[in-house]
Amino acid sequence: MSQAALSLSVLKKRPDFLRVAATQVKWVSGSLIVQMAPRPDQAAAHTTDIRVGYTASKKVGNAVARVRAKRRLREVARAVLPEQGRAGTDYVLIARTATVDVPYDQLIRDLRWCVRRLHEPRDPDKVRNSTGRKSLKRREKPDLKAEKGDA
Incomplete structure (x- = not known):
């Protein structure tokens, strides 16, 4: 399957957005957040889209700012995802306050970086969060009640 043959279609249903968010596979940059999930249906294996x-939530700004942010995200996705995205995958692009003001070239760089990071093979021994730091597992607190009973 050729990468040039990939096309974009739009997620419109709330359950699709919730399913992508539930996978908790995301990457955060300064100007946008990208969430990703494989498509669940059987046709996803043979699709080219x-x-x-x-x-864009109200945190982004007023209605004008939200519409502008979504318009910019649409154009960036149209430029980047057909060449770097994977067929049979759903993506959700979430606007941040910087999405409205950051230069278009920076938006493209951020989306390329996020998609590249999302598609990297994961080593379970090196779990990292979106800032690149190793995730710290919570230390178990000692059972103080058991210690008091022994004393």
Whole structure:
């Protein structure tokens, strides 16, 4: 399957957005957040399209700012995902306050970086969060009640 043959279609249903968010596979950059999930249906294995959804909450700004942010995300996705995305995968692009003001070239660089990081093979021994730091597992607290009973 050729990468040039990939096309974009739009996620519109709330359950699709919730399913992608539930996978907790995301990458955060300064200007946007990218969530990713494989498509669950059987047709996904033989499809040549990528589904993408766009979200801009009220944190981004007023209605004008939210519409502008989503419009910019659509254009960036149209430029990047057909060449770097994977067929049969759903992506959700979430606008941040910087999405409205950051230069277009920076948005493209951020989306390319996020998608590349999301598709890297994961080593379970080196779990890292989106900042690149190793995740710290919570230390178990000692059972103080058991210690008091022994004393």
